[in-house]
Amino acid sequence: MASNLLKIHPSDNVIVALRDIPTGDIAEWNGESYLLPYGVSSKHKFVTEDIETGGAIIMYGVLVGRAKQPIKRGEPITTFNLKHDSQDYSTANRKPYSYTQPDISRWQGRTFNGYHREDGRVGTYNYWLVLPLVFCENRNVLIMKDAFERELGYAQTDMYRGQVAEFLKAYQSGDMSRMQNLGGFTEPTREQQVKSRPFPNVDGIKFLTHEGGCGGTRTDANTLCALFAAYAVHPNVAGITVLSLGCQNSELKTLEDEIKKRDPNFNKPFYAFEHQKGTEYSLVSGAIKSTFLGLTEMNKQFREPAPLSKLSVGLKCGGSDGFSGISANPVLGHLSDIVVGLGGQTLLAEFPELNGVEQELLNRCVTEEKAAKFEKLMRDYAGKAEAVGSAFAFNPSPGNIKDGLITDAIKSAGAAKKGGNAYITDVLNYTERATEAGLALVCTPGNDVEATTGQTAAGANIILFTTGLGTPTGNPICPVAKVATNTILANRMPDVIDFDCGPVVDGTQSLEENADHLLEYVIKVASGELTKAQQLGQDDFIPWKRGVSL
Incomplete structure (x- = not known):
């Protein structure tokens, strides 16, 4: 593909410019020459033949649009001369299909090191999941996030705190010129960003927030539960903590039912807490305790070789x-x-x-x-x-x-x-x-x-x-x-x-x-x-x- 041009499919009537081509240049492809009356920018296309209004533009061997006005040979296609169009489709019009599988011999026997789950799937990472069933609990999820990530070394934003501290120091000292000139901070290395972690086999605790769970349609609430269930059974998740308000449309039972649909033998640690049963403190501190104890067990899991079929x-x-x-x-x-x-x-x-x-x-x-x-x-x-x-x-x-x-x-x-x-x-x-x-x-x-x-x-x-x-x-x-x-x-x-x-x-x-x-x-x-x-x-x-x- 070292040429400045590319015709992707033999039946295409457009050619792709791989480099900027100036106005008036003559582009050559497979023995054909095209005078370009207008410049063609890199990644854009010009037509290989005169196209009348309504004429088809073919790329990748399929219909991709129709001309809104005549397009002369060598002219680029644009939003001004081309409109979207595509081939109709139908299951009734299916045709036989076959393909040749690429050579996979060099990859047979290769493995990756992952976390093997009881359902036979293999996780590429080992995460604990904390999620709210309704947006009312977003704040409490974020409180847990701040506490866990800072204390267990998973925080990703500490690299910017030093910059804010320097600006604050200059502001409080009244040195406005120093504050204006602050900059050029050195980006920390990965090792500097990551603190020592007490749970080396826990790749992270992930805290989800969202704007749903109530106030919308019941369909949306049920879909949200289905989505969370899919995440709960995911091979990269080892345990789940759920915060519920108690009265929302996305009910805890719906989540539990959706989990069972996907994995009838589901047995990962699953801790659910309802806010309306007590104070915020009892909710959050109870969730923290159960989650922390779950992490101690999760940390006993190790990566082991798995075939690429996983x-x-x-x-x-x-x-x-x-x-x-x-x-x-x-x-x-x-x-x-x-x-x-x-x-x-x-x-x-x-x-x-x-x-x-x-x-x-x-x-x-x-x-x-x-x-x-x-x-x-x-x-x-x-x-x-x-x-x-x-x-x-x-x-x-x-x-x-x-x-x-x-x-x-x-x-x-x-x-x-x-x-x-x-x-x-x-x-x-x-x-x-x-x-x-x-x-x-x-x-x-x-x-x-x-x-x-x-x-x-x-x-x-x-x-x-x-x-x-x-x-x-x-x-x-x-x-x-x-x-x-x-x-x-x-x-x-x-x-x-x-x-x-x-x-x-x-x-x-x-x-x-x-x-x-x-x-x-x-x-x-x-x-x-x-x-x-x-x-x-x-x-x-x-x-x-x-x-x-x-």
Whole structure:
């Protein structure tokens, strides 16, 4: 891919510029020359033939839009001359599908060091979970968070307290000029940030907060309980403390019932406390005591080798750019095919970003039943969006468009590359747990945190998150590794980006070579090497209320 141009699929009538091309240049691809009447920015596309109004634009081999006005050969596609369009789809129109599994011989016998759970799953981390059943208890959860994290060495924000103290000292001394000139603080090392921890086998205590549980619909309250149940049975969670007010819609019994649905033999430590039975002090101090005693038992658990078939890898993208569907997403797709070939799970989410490739995914479903479930979920979701005056077509953000993702179908066709080529063995609604080996489709919004929250609920024990523009997104209990589509981003945000797929664009590594390097990194993270989001304490958690979120 060392050329300045790339035509992704033989049937495409657009070519991608991998570098800025100035006005008047002649671009050459496979013996064809194209005079460019306008400059084409890196990551953007120009057409290979004259397109009449209403004419189809094909990219990744699929329909991604139609011309709003005539587009001359060599002209770039823009929001002014192109509108979204995509192929219709139907389970009834499924066609036979087959693919060739990549060579997995070098990975057979490889292991990662994880926490083995009684249900047969393996955690990549060992967390205790503290959660409120209703927003009324957020404050008490945060009180517990402050006490536990500071005393047990898990606090992530102490690195900034010294700066505030210096500013305060200068202010109190009346030295305003010194206060104005303060700066240039040295960023502490990881070792300086992490205090000595009395529980070395406890990777963290995670405190969730949210704005739900009451005042909304009963459906939302029940969905919240289902989400919490999915987190409780997650292999990265060893014990749970629950704070309840007592009168909210998200009832404790509903949570307990949802846990039993997912794991009838659930036997992790589970401590629940109701605020309306006494004072705040009795609530919080009782929860602290039980949680602390639970940590002492949890600390007796150790990492042990596990086969790569115990990996459950979430596949996510956000802050996408024009290279996402060329470098990082296909790299994840190749990695996904390897993990699936080894007997593991991969989870492809973000249903609004599968708009335009539905038929291909329907073809890949292993059964008619799975295909029908996917079609129903997609049509129901799209219908709700259209009912409130929105649509999947409105999905690309200003940043996406600026970087070449002109229509949702272009964005979606590139986003779907994260799912590789394997058969789709399962289709999961939001909060449903993945129980089958292979590639599963997980119904979530495209919204970064709502999607990672949902992928974790499905059982992902590591999430690979591709980005071309940069995002700090993380998750409380599942490590989220940020994968850059380009080296410029990786160098600009080294405290956020974990892995660079830029060598694929530069032509210094093949897609397969880059995917091999990424899988080596995944094994390290699954064995306890912290992602950048974990180092920063980026514990993002947003429940989806099943309304319209793109």
